[in-house]
Amino acid sequence: MARALLVVLDSVGIGGAPDADRYGDAGSDTVGHIAEACADGRGDRPGLRAGPLRLPNLVALGLGLACEGATGRVPPGLASEAEPQALWGHAVETAAGKDTPSGHWEIAGVPVREAWGHFPDTHPAFPAELTAALIARAGLPGILGDRHASGTAIIDAFGAEHVRTGRPICYTSADSVFQIAAHEETFGLERLYETCRIARDLCDPYRVGRVIARPFIGSEKDGFHRTSRRKDFSVAPPADTLLDVLDAAGRAVVSVGKIGDIFAHRATGREVKPAGNAACLDAALDAFASLPDGGFVFLNLVDFDTEHGHRRDVPGYAAELEAFDARIPEIHAVLKPGDLCVITADHGNDPTWTGTEHTREQVPVLAFGPEVTPGSIGRRDTFEDIGAAVAAHLGLPPLGAGRAWW
Numbered sequence: 001m002a003r004a005l006l007v008v009l010d011s012v013g014i015g016g017a018p019d020a021d022r023y024g025d026a027g028s029d030t031v032g033h034i035a036e037a038c039a040d041g042r043g044d045r046p047g048l049r050a051g052p053l054r055l056p057n058l059v060a061l062g063l064g065l066a067c068e069g070a071t072g073r074v075p076p077g078l079a080s081e082a083e084p085q086a087l088w089g090h091a092v093e094t095a096a097g098k099d100t101p102s103g104h105w106e107i108a109g110v111p112v113r114e115a116w117g118h119f120p121d122t123h124p125a126f127p128a129e130l131t132a133a134l135i136a137r138a139g140l141p142g143i144l145g146d147r148h149a150s151g152t153a154i155i156d157a158f159g160a161e162h163v164r165t166g167r168p169i170c171y172t173s174a175d176s177v178f179q180i181a182a183h184e185e186t187f188g189l190e191r192l193y194e195t196c197r198i199a200r201d202l203c204d205p206y207r208v209g210r211v212i213a214r215p216f217i218g219s220e221k222d223g224f225h226r227t228s229r230r231k232d233f234s235v236a237p238p239a240d241t242l243l244d245v246l247d248a249a250g251r252a253v254v255s256v257g258k259i260g261d262i263f264a265h266r267a268t269g270r271e272v273k274p275a276g277n278a279a280c281l282d283a284a285l286d287a288f289a290s291l292p293d294g295g296f297v298f299l300n301l302v303d304f305d306t307e308h309g310h311r312r313d314v315p316g317y318a319a320e321l322e323a324f325d326a327r328i329p330e331i332h333a334v335l336k337p338g339d340l341c342v343i344t345a346d347h348g349n350d351p352t353w354t355g356t357e358h359t360r361e362q363v364p365v366l367a368f369g370p371e372v373t374p375g376s377i378g379r380r381d382t383f384e385d386i387g388a389a390v391a392a393h394l395g396l397p398p399l400g401a402g403r404a405w406w
């Protein structure tokens, strides 16, 4: 029986979606704009990287052609004379939203059509009764922030006041999120998580997708820095996903990185959550090497998004892509005859775009394995096709409306 490895490169979009204008994102293109910036010398950072974007292994799988399918042009440096070694294509999201849960759930067969709840870009951003209930139930002396913000900028602005007053920093964004930043030592990590659990409960009536704990350390003098102990408290998917189907069939499942949080820990199998893209990829490769027949490893690599996309950091994003690319031979090495790997993304986060938010984009789909015959799979009209193809490959019943490409 076959096995499958599904890799979500968080935010690695390849061009504005057909409905991107409804999100203010028409013309956004995460990979394309990074490649252009690097070709123009805007991707250089001394000691990190320089020059054109170099992704030889992803290009060999068909990334350049996937980009061309999405936008009509191959980004600079991503052209190849050779035929790709994978099935390549691009996929369009049908779910409402451009956030991580929407993207992953649709990939796993459950597109969310009803709008998520969002908080307005005002100050205060949160309804007075929600804030009052959080303060009362969590025993807080008040909150700080209460606005749309970038998470690194807001701890610079309010970190010192937070340490002084004990009020956690609550903020949101264009995504359906209620984020709470607090100092790991002065406020306490467990207390932050408990405050988030209370906020999760209080946010349910507002249809908020995620409450996110954003622990940080440091001081006013030395600066404040977020730690890797971020934790997302997601609502559960509204219907059975690929993971539930695997669970019902008794298959081995390993969820690596943020996957456990994204699916609210339902049918996520063995969860592994090391810090950073490199360690997550190590963990996924290790898990795959000993995975039994019929098993599934689901990997999210979040640093593209968190460390570089939201920070509008082109050189950092380019270096992260190049670092992943360099490890693709290790993926090939763990795939045995019959195995499948699919590389895709959940939304865009164009580091050349205005603001610090996600961008509504199409995503690449690259599917390969020792016995997968390369070729184009064209445009997939829903991310659901990815989960459907994985399910079909693993001999599971069809999932939702997705159409497998085989």
Ligand SMILES: O=P(O)(O)O[C@H]1O[C@H](CO)[C@@H](O)[C@H]1O
Pocket: 100, 149, 150, 151, 152, 172, 173, 174, 175, 176, 177, 179, 214, 306, 310, 356
């Ligand atoms: O600026 P930071 O805190 O990284 O927040 C970002 O991370 C959230 C979840 O991906 C997004 O909604 C965006 O607000």
Ligand SMILES: [Mn+2]
Pocket: 010, 011, 099, 100, 305, 346, 347
């Ligand atoms: Mn994401």
Ligand SMILES: [Mn+2]
Pocket: 305, 306, 310, 358
């Ligand atoms: Mn994000």
